[in-house]
Amino acid sequence: MIVCVCHRVSDREIARHAHAGMDFEDIQFELGVATQCGQCEGCAREVVAQCNARHPVAAIQLAASLQDSLNRSTQSAAQA
Numbered sequence: 001m002i003v004c005v006c007h008r009v010s011d012r013e014i015a016r017h018a019h020a021g022m023d024f025e026d027i028q029f030e031l032g033v034a035t036q037c038g039q040c041e042g043c044a045r046e047v048v049a050q051c052n053a054r055h056p057v058a059a060i061q062l063a064a065s066l067q068d069s070l071n072r073s074t075q076s077a078a079q080a
């Protein structure tokens with residue numbers, strides 16, 4: 001099903017990106033979803049939320065991984 005008519009983006013494409021670990025803002029930047037008329041934003045966010053709900057462990061692992069990377073970057077910057 002097409003979610004974003006302006007950019008012709010389907011729910012499957014949004015789900016594929018969400019399953020790859022991207023959040024809504026990443027997907028919006030990558031695919032252009034909800035960047036023109038904005039009518040698709042609610043539906044697109046719902047698709048992302050459903051994907052995260054189905055794979056909560058993956059979302060938690062991704063968040064932990066990102067936090068770990070951020071901590072390492074902060075430590076490196078503090079040492080420099």
Ligand code: FES
Nearest residue numbers: 004005006037040
């Ligand atoms: S339908 Fe997605 S920006 Fe218009």
